[in-house]
Amino acid sequence: MKQLFLITLLLITTFNINAQSTKKIKSQKIKSITVWESKYKTPNAKENKESVSKFDQNGNLIDEITYDNTGKFKEHISYKYNQNNKKINETYYTQKGNITKIIKYTYNEENLKTEKNVYDGNNKLKSKKRYVYKY
Numbered sequence: 001m002k003q004l005f006l007i008t009l010l011l012i013t014t015f016n017i018n019a020q021s022t023k024k025i026k027s028q029k030i031k032s033i034t035v036w037e038s039k040y041k042t043p044n045a046k047e048n049k050e051s052v053s054k055f056d057q058n059g060n061l062i063d064e065i066t067y068d069n070t071g072k073f074k075e076h077i078s079y080k081y082n083q084n085n086k087k088i089n090e091t092y093y094t095q096k097g098n099i100t101k102i103i104k105y106t107y108n109e110e111n112l113k114t115e116k117n118v119y120d121g122n123n124k125l126k127s128k129k130r131y132v133y134k135y
Contacts, residue, residue, distance in 0.1 A: 022058075022059040022060065023059060024059075025055050025059035026055075026057070026058055026059030027059075029057075030055055030059075031054065031055060032052065032053060032054045032055065033051075033052075033053045033055075034049065034051070034052050034053075035049070035050040035051045035052075035053075036048065036049055036050060037050045037069075039069075048067065048069065048070060048071035049067050049071050050066070050067055051064065051065065051066045051067065052064070052065045056081070058081070058085050060079065060081050060085055060087075061079055062078065062079050062080075062081075063076075063077075063078050063079070064076070064077050064078075064079075073095040075092065076092070076093040076094075076095070077090055077091065077092050077093070078090070078091045078093070079091075082107070084107075084111050086105070086107050086111055086113075087105055088104065088105050088106075088107075089102065089103070089104055089105070090102070090103040098121060099121045100120070100121045101118065101119065101120060101121065102118075102119040102121075102123065103116065103117070103118050103119075104116070104117045104119070112131070112133055113131050114130065114131050115128065115129065115130055115131070116128070116129040116131075117129075
């Protein structure tokens, strides 16, 4: 019982932190965040770019590029949202800008996710999830 309480508390806290960061990004009018990392294994530590994240006026993450621990390109994902700020699309790119994967989300009138469709770079459906809610 104690473990269930702790897990529930952790989940609620995590949700609040994520929601607050979007509000903060919006209220501070932050357009992008670049994260740099230095590892001090040697006296001459080199700073490497870890990620670049871009946001829209609502604080939604719209573009994210990540790099490996040497600063080389790892992944590029762009995101699109509907009028209710629900993510409707994720597009994954190679370093050269070729599309490798697309994920599309569908929502019902209550803003609950109803479908998640995953496509390859040629827009061929690879997998589908349906979400069914019982009231």
